[in-house]
Amino acid sequence: MKKNPSKRLVKVFQQRAESEPKLFKRGLRVKEAEETLLFFRGHSVRTTREDREANVANELSPGEKLALDGKSEPRSPPTTAMKTPGDSGFAFPEWAYKPESSPGSRQIQLWHFILELLRKEEYHDVIAWQGDYGEFVIKDPDEVARLWGARKCKPQMNYDKLSRALRYYYNKRILHKTKGKRFTYKFNFNKLVLVNYPFIDMGSGRGVPQSAPPVPSGGTHFRFPPSTPSDVLSSSEELRSPGVFSSVARRMARGSVSDCSDGTSTNSELEEAVGSEERGVGPERAFRGLLPPRLPHESLFRLYGPNPAGLARPHRVHPEPLSPFPVSPLPGPGGLLGPTLSPALSMTPTPHLPYTPSPSLPSPMMGSHFSFNPEDMKHYLQAHTQSVYNYHLSPRAFLHYPNIVIPQPHRPTPEKPAPHHLHGPPLPLSHPLGGQLGGGGSEESFKFKLQPPPLGRKQREAGSSLAAASSSSSSAAGQSSLFTATPKIKVEPISDIESEEEVEVTDISEEDELNPEDDDIFAPVSYHQLHNHSKASGSPPGPHPQPPPHADDDDPHPDDEDEEVFKTPATPPLSAGHSAFPLLSLKTEPAPAAPVSPGGTHCIPLKLRFKRRWSEDQKMEADGERDEAEDKKVRAEGREEVEERERPVDNGGGPGLILGLMMPPPPTQRRGSSELQRATAQLSLENASC
DNA sequence: GTCGGAATTA
DNA sequence: TAATTCCGAC
Numbered sequence: 001m002k003k004n005p006s007k008r009l010v011k012v013f014q015q016r017a018e019s020e021p022k023l024f025k026r027g028l029r030v031k032e033a034e035e036t037l038l039f040f041r042g043h044s045v046r047t048t049r050e051d052r053e054a055n056v057a058n059e060l061s062p063g064e065k066l067a068l069d070g071k072s073e074p075r076s077p078p079t080t081a082m083k084t085p086g087d088s089g090f091a092f093p094e095w096a097y098k099p100e101s102s103p104g105s106r107q108i109q110l111w112h113f114i115l116e117l118l119r120k121e122e123y124h125d126v127i128a129w130q131g132d133y134g135e136f137v138i139k140d141p142d143e144v145a146r147l148w149g150a151r152k153c154k155p156q157m158n159y160d161k162l163s164r165a166l167r168y169y170y171n172k173r174i175l176h177k178t179k180g181k182r183f184t185y186k187f188n189f190n191k192l193v194l195v196n197y198p199f200i201d202m203g204s205g206r207g208v209p210q211s212a213p214p215v216p217s218g219g220t221h222f223r224f225p226p227s228t229p230s231d232v233l234s235s236s237e238e239l240r241s242p243g244v245f246s247s248v249a250r251r252m253a254r255g256s257v258s259d260c261s262d263g264t265s266t267n268s269e270l271e272e273a274v275g276s277e278e279r280g281v282g283p284e285r286a287f288r289g290l291l292p293p294r295l296p297h298e299s300l301f302r303l304y305g306p307n308p309a310g311l312a313r314p315h316r317v318h319p320e321p322l323s324p325f326p327v328s329p330l331p332g333p334g335g336l337l338g339p340t341l342s343p344a345l346s347m348t349p350t351p352h353l354p355y356t357p358s359p360s361l362p363s364p365m366m367g368s369h370f371s372f373n374p375e376d377m378k379h380y381l382q383a384h385t386q387s388v389y390n391y392h393l394s395p396r397a398f399l400h401y402p403n404i405v406i407p408q409p410h411r412p413t414p415e416k417p418a419p420h421h422l423h424g425p426p427l428p429l430s431h432p433l434g435g436q437l438g439g440g441g442s443e444e445s446f447k448f449k450l451q452p453p454p455l456g457r458k459q460r461e462a463g464s465s466l467a468a469a470s471s472s473s474s475s476a477a478g479q480s481s482l483f484t485a486t487p488k489i490k491v492e493p494i495s496d497i498e499s500e501e502e503v504e505v506t507d508i509s510e511e512d513e514l515n516p517e518d519d520d521i522f523a524p525v526s527y528h529q530l531h532n533h534s535k536a537s538g539s540p541p542g543p544h545p546q547p548p549p550h551a552d553d554d555d556p557h558p559d560d561e562d563e564e565v566f567k568t569p570a571t572p573p574l575s576a577g578h579s580a581f582p583l584l585s586l587k588t589e590p591a592p593a594a595p596v597s598p599g600g601t602h603c604i605p606l607k608l609r610f611k612r613r614w615s616e617d618q619k620m621e622a623d624g625e626r627d628e629a630e631d632k633k634v635r636a637e638g639r640e641e642v643e644e645r646e647r648p649v650d651n652g653g654g655p656g657l658i659l660g661l662m663m664p665p666p667p668t669q670r671r672g673s674s675e676l677q678r679a680t681a682q683l684s685l686e687n688a689s690c
Numbered sequence: 691g692t693c694g695g696a697a698t699t700a
Numbered sequence: 701t702a703a704t705t706c707c708g709a710c
Contacts (some may be wrong), residue, residue, distance in 0.1 A: 107700090109702070154704070165703055167693065172702095380700065 110165045111174050111187070113151055131178070134187035141183055212367065 117123040118136055127144050130137040138144050141159035149157025166185060169175035178184040 003693080107702080152703085157704080159707095161704060163692075164705080168703070170693090177692075 014086065108151065110148065110162070111169060114144075115147055115187075117147065123147075130184065131181075134189045135178055136185060136187070137181070138183035138185070 015375075033169075114127065114136070117127045118129060125140050126140040126147070127136060129135065141162075145157050145159040145162045148162050149155055154161075166175060170177065173188045175185050175187055178186050
């Protein structure tokens with residue numbers, strides 16, 4: 001990934017100079033180039049607020065000038081060099097920009113741009129966070145459009161056009177419209193986060209509160225303990241820090257608006273350059289500032305998130321870190337992971353490995369950090385769920401790991417050095433494209449797309465008929481609930497797993513259909529990661545690889561999620577100690593704890609019990625979200641179903657987990673296996689009762 | 691104001 | 701692929 005960044009830089013500049021001498025001459029460019037070089041040389045660029053402000057000013061003016069100037073389309077194509085994802089050295093991997101987009105382009109994406117604006121105080125009058133997590137209001141549509149146009153060198157840009165672009169995000173589930181509110185949209189954090197920074201550790205990043213959007217509701221309830229020391233840092237500190245953050249800030253500032261000449265490319269270049277050096281810092285920081293605090297995801301992330309320091313975290317000073325986006329979409333130099341973050345790296349298993357949850361080492365988050373009480377969590381989740389409807393993010397990934405990965409039922413141990421592991425495995429790179437390409441082998445990283453062989457559909461269908469029915473009825477609503485129930489289900493003896501899985505899979509497929517995108521992102525990742533890890537590094541992944549904490553949990557995607565939940569075979573640990581996974585535990589506990597499920601069916605098979613439970617939950621949850629969710633789903637499903645079906649099985653959560661479980665546990669995993677056994681035993685007992 | 695289709699662009 | 705541009709419909 002990062003190979004001779006300096007060389008790269010030089011090259012880039014050369015190319016640019018050649019291709020666009022005019023542009024290159026622009027002051028901004030020069031300045032940027034200089035800074036970039038400085039970075040490479042190891043000099044920290046100005047990182048203070050002043051710098052930032054100055055940068056912002058520079059950015060805007062030049063960019064706007066150019067854009068507005070007239071040169072209608074000075075746009076210089078982004079340097080080719082920059083584009084290559086694999087190219088190392090870039091601080092901003094493509095995936096950072098576009099989660100699902102084509103591999104090639106490096107241009108800033110609108111949603112990314114919006115986040116940038118959102119995080120800058122300068123633009124609060126123009127666009128700002130509002131309401132629920134991820135919800136923002138465009139206070140000055142024309143201005144936003146103008147800025148966007150400047151950034152993209154599209155002087156003709158207007159809100160009508162910009163909004164069209166925004167609407168395209170609906171289908172992608174990156175955004176959705178807040179009905180009834182003018183110019184108000186909402187980010188689908190789950191997706192963004194997961195997709196872009198699956199493996200980034202949430203905890204490590206220092207929260208960059210800065211302009212973090214206010215947390216609307218629920219935020220007050222509880223706060224996540226700082227995952228890492230970095231969290232503790234105050235915004236100001238961060239800004240000052242010479243390290244990565246500064247660069248990030250800079251980039252961001254600039255990024256908002258750039259001159260048309262190469263705005264995009266330039267930024268990217270700089271970013272990349274910087275990124276190589278900045279690895280130490282997590283992109284998340286940047287992101288945090290951008291996003292509204294308080295996403296459940298975060299909590300999740302944090303749980304799994306690798307703690308760079310691996311140490312107990314200091315208390316979080318600000319709430320903001322809670323921003324929904326644990327990781328910033330903005331390209332950040334790989335933060336904690338360091339090399340890992342690099343685009344190329346992301347793909348590689350190695351980086352992930354660190355995250356791989358090791359049974360022996362409980363994640364920090366899980367332990368002491370995550371001790372808030374279930375009630376709060378529940379609240380939080382619910383709120384989130386409601387606020388965000390219809391994100392098709394699949395919780396599966398998330399679900400999986402919790403179960404599998406975290407074998408530690410009781411985990412309050414604060415210091416668990418190996419927290420990182422949790423994330424890693426699952427998320428290698430979520431590049432959808434890559435996934436498709438790769439099947440497997442060494443490149444594991446890219447392979448998100450790998451699709452596990454479809455489990456017997458027939459079986460599934462037969463078995464899942466019930467589930468399907470329930471899910472269908474309230475697919476949207478059930479998502480969150482899913483988590484709850486699932487874990488327990490998984491507790492079942494391994495032997496059963498297969499059969500069940502298959503059945504479950506069926507359900508999943510359905511769900512998947514609903515959220516194809518999610519699948520791509522999530523499923524493949526988890527799946528691949530698991531495999532890769534196991535294969536490649538032989539790391540202990542297997543079972544535990546917890547996928548990056550996707551926000552999904554919250555998300556509700558009922559369909560996908562639910563299914564997955566059920567699928568997740570590895571839940572056993574959860575049953576043992578929910579503490580490990582708060583979310584899961586919340587929902588899960590009830591069921592397992594009381595063998596007598598709500599239905600009152602004692603002897604009902606676990607599956608049924610779970611399903612019932614699930615259905616119930618779904619209904620309950622559905623009330624809030626249903627309306628919107630349904631709307632979208634209907635559409636989405638219609639479109640996507642076909643595609644989904646084509647895909648035999650979702651790699652996503654279910655299968656991935658399953659596979660992971662099935663895979664022979666590496667030596668390291670032994671603990672995990674033992675835990676599983678334990679869990680299994682418990683389940684058995686429960687079942688026995690019936 | 692919002693939505694989304696269609697054609698087009700890079 | 702991710703917009704950008706138009707535009708008709710609601």
